[in-house]
Amino acid sequence: MDSGANSYRRFLEGDRNSFTELVAEYWDGLTLYLTGFAESFSEAEELAEETFLKLYTDKPKFSGKSTFKTWLFSVGRYTAYNYIRKRRKIQQAPIDEFYHISDREDIEKNHIQSDDRRLLHRTMEKLPPDYRQVLYLVYFENFSNTETAVIMKKSERQVRNLLYRAKGALKKLLEKEGFEYEEL
Template sequence: MDNGESSYRRFLAGDDSGMVEIVREFRDGLMLYLRSYTNDINAAEDCVQDTFIRLAVKKPKFKGKSSFKTWLYTIGRNIAVDHQRRIIRHKGVPLSECQELADEADLEESYLVTEQKIKLRHALCRLREEYQQVLYLTYFEGFSNAETAQITGRSLKQVENLLYNARKSLRTELEKEGFSYENL
C-alpha cells in the first residue's frame, strides 16, 4: 500500500474495502497522536472516529501536496483542535491535565511492545503538549520535520526548535527516573 492513497482512491471510486484498509492502517497511530491534543483517550477515540467519518461522508479531495498519512493526520489534528475548543467553551476543562486510564494503558501496551517504550511514553505524557506532539509525530510515526511542520501548522524552524527542546526535556524527565535513554 502506498501510504493509504490508493486505498482512498479506491474508496472514492466505490470500493468500501479501501476505507476499511485506511482505518486498519492508521487508527492506532492517529489515536495516540490525537491523545496528545485531548489528554483523554476517549476524546481521542471520538476524534479518530470523526476523522474517518469525515473521509467517508464528505470525501475531501486529496491533492497529493503531501503524503496521504500527513494529510490524514492534519485532518485529525484539526478535528481534535475543534473538539478542544468546544470543550473549553462549554466546560472550561484544562488541557494540561494528563489522565491515566485503563483503556490508554491497554492501548499503549499493545502498541508499544517493550516495557522501556511504555516508560518512555509515560515520560512523554509529562512534557508540554507541543513537545509531546512533535516527538510523537517524528519518532513514533516517522514523519519528517517538514511533514510534522505541515501537520502541526508550524514552520520548519519552529518544529526543529521544538524537537531540540523536547528532546532535552525528555532526557531530563527520563534521568529523574534513572532511565537509560542510550538504549533507545
C-alpha cells in the first residue's frame, strides 16, 4: 500500500492530521496537472482545492485498483471537467492579468529550476490539452502508460499514440525555439 493510500485510510478512520499529509504530498503535482484544464494558475489552484474538498467532505471510497496518486488525479480530472462544464454555462469576469502572471512565475520558480526546463514548460503550454496532459502525466509525474490511460479515460494504445504524437509536436516547437537536446 502506498503512503497516500495509507494516509487516506487513516483519514477515513478519523485521523485528521493524515489529511494534511495528503495535501502536502500531492498539492503541487495535482495543481500543475490541473493547469492543463484551467485558464490560469489560480484557477488550477481552485480546482485542486475543490478536489481535496471532495475527499474531505464526500470521503469517496478508494478501491485500491490503482495507486492512490492515479486515483487522486482521476478525481481531479473529473472535478476539472465538471468545473469547465459549469463555466461554459456561466461566463465569469476575467481574472486580473497581473495576478495570473505573478502566480505562473511563482510556480516556475518553485518547480522549474533550470532555463531549459522553463523553456520546456512554456513550450508545452502551446500544445493541445491532450498532448500537455499525456506528457505531464508520463514525464513529470512518472505515471505509467496504464495509469495515464486510467486518468485520461483512454486505452493504453491511445495513450501510446498520443504520447508519440505529443513528443513529435513538442520536438518541433522546441526546435523552433532553438532548444538543443540529446534525446526527447
